[in-house]
Amino acid sequence: MKANSTPKPPWWARRSLGRTFAEGAACVASSDDSDVHVFPFGLWFNDANSRETEQRRKVTLKFLQINRRYSVPITYKSSSARFSLAKGVRKVFIDGMDAVISDSRVPDIQAQARDLTKRQMEQWFVWMDGMLAIHRGNFVFREPTPAQLEEHKTGLKLAIRCCLFINTLIADPDFNDPDLVSRLQVRVRQLQDAYDTFHDTALSDAQAEEFLKQVFPK
């Protein structure tokens, strides 16, 4: 095995999982020899005596259980000598992938999670802005029906709850993206205002009017 060589993943890995997903993947197999799976995070078990390896094995098998669609038949035979199928006790692996596992660094999971979170946040922002547009166009500038108001209440409650849930994720100091936090806070403020406009039981319309008369006399 050449330490610095980076062999291409086998054709089936590229075909079934896509290029990015397959690159650097580790091949693992279920113990019943029925399937070969590609595991994308470089987790690998080869030494059954190690506690860490055992933990990885459990994680891997859990992954395999929920990713059965990525499996390919064990009858795979490579036309290239570089990738040959090897079997051992309770494990099967593709020899050629050893080099990938040895050479590839641990994927930057934190960066991947951050990118994923940011993409999801953008989707949340679009959804929240859509709710605010509906609030504005259908409720603030028009008289809604009682049924519409009930939907308004339910929807905004859900949106605010989602915002607070997301906030716990991105407000984590490790995430460290103040801009994203700030953009979320704006939505929280706008959604809360939208909710309070119609559903704040602490202050009635009459009380608000009386209050403003005192503060802003004509």
Next chain:
Amino acid sequence: MNKELEAIILAYEKASASQDKEAEHYLMAFESLLDTVMERQPGLSRDILRKSVIKAHRKWALKQDCKPPAIPPKA
């Protein structure tokens, strides 16, 4: 309508009509106008003042001829 209250309502309207960074900018302007009122009348509840202005904004909005488009419920 009191001119100062009208100015605050219009500031809130800008914040309500905008999104993202622009909304943040207008919200800050709106909040600063509330701060000005609070400085002049320190005994007020800021929370009640804010909510009252937002309710007043809604009354103002209903009187406007130019309304934003209504969005169908299924949109």
